[in-house]
Amino acid sequence: MVSKTKLTVRYAETDQMGIVYHANYYIWFEVARGDFIKQIGISYKELEDMGIMMPIIETGCRHYQGAKYDDEIIIEAYVNEMSPAKVIFNYNVIREEDNKLLAKGTTTLGFVDKKTFRIVNLKKRNLDLYNKLSSLK
Numbered sequence: 001m002v003s004k005t006k007l008t009v010r011y012a013e014t015d016q017m018g019i020v021y022h023a024n025y026y027i028w029f030e031v032a033r034g035d036f037i038k039q040i041g042i043s044y045k046e047l048e049d050m051g052i053m054m055p056i057i058e059t060g061c062r063h064y065q066g067a068k069y070d071d072e073i074i075i076e077a078y079v080n081e082m083s084p085a086k087v088i089f090n091y092n093v094i095r096e097e098d099n100k101l102l103a104k105g106t107t108t109l110g111f112v113d114k115k116t117f118r119i120v121n122l123k124k125r126n127l128d129l130y131n132k133l134s135s136l137k
Contacts, residue, residue: 005075007072028075089109
């Protein structure tokens with residue numbers, strides 16, 4: 001499954017060169033990841049209410065061309081890899097006007113207990129959720 005999140009680049013997201021500041025891509029990845037999770041029928045808040053948190057443990061982004069103010073962009077998000085302890089999401093940032101790939105990114109998130117912040121085995125903790133996520137690879 002690939003979710004698609006549409007955004008318009010805001011002026012505040014650009015830098016002195018007139019292109020999107022690199023750190024803003026990670027904010028977009030978070031928005032796209034939240035949309036992805038909602039599409040499988042759950043929200044981050046519901047995960048936290050279940051006692052599960054998903055902190056970022058690794059990120060990366062390769063920039064090919066800069067997005068500019070007022071560009072309409074699509075952020076594709078999909079699960080690349082899944083284990084009982086972590087999930088790896090991949091992202092494609094595409095300018096809608098010409099379907100140009102602007103950047104590719106990745107985030108690795110761990111599954112931890114909300115109270116102890118210790119790693120949890122999602123397969124043992126919530127088999128239904130684990131099966132939902134792992135079936136989307």
